[in-house]
Amino acid sequence: MANKLSALSLQFATDAILMCDGIHHRAHIKNQILRSACSIGANIHEAQYGYSRSDFICKLQIALKECHETFYWLELLKNTATITAEEAQRFENACSRIRFMLIKSINTAKQVGE
Numbered sequence: 001m002a003n004k005l006s007a008l009s010l011q012f013a014t015d016a017i018l019m020c021d022g023i024h025h026r027a028h029i030k031n032q033i034l035r036s037a038c039s040i041g042a043n044i045h046e047a048q049y050g051y052s053r054s055d056f057i058c059k060l061q062i063a064l065k066e067c068h069e070t071f072y073w074l075e076l077l078k079n080t081a082t083i084t085a086e087e088a089q090r091f092e093n094a095c096s097r098i099r100f101m102l103i104k105s106i107n108t109a110k111q112v113g114e
Helices: 002-021 027-047 053-079 085-112
Strands: none
Touching: 002 027, 002 085, 027 053, 053 085
16 A cells, blocks of 8 residues: 555645646745645655654654645635635545545554554
């Protein structure tokens, strides 16, 4: 699942960058969503090279927090009509899919450690 999760998070970050390239105002929100959306994949990637199970879990939990933050910024972009409802829904669906996979991975890693 790690490779699929890495691929999804990389595509998500790429799509977020491309979406933000089309936004010519609200620089503060653009900056925040770029940081959180790109951080998801960076933490997933870093988790794969964790030095312990607890380090692995910690990095995935950070990625999960970044997913929640990204979802917030997407809602804000949608609510301010900075992006269309359809575009927001597409990103929210992708973000939710990554969150689901992260939660599943975290829970599995915790169970293995018991």
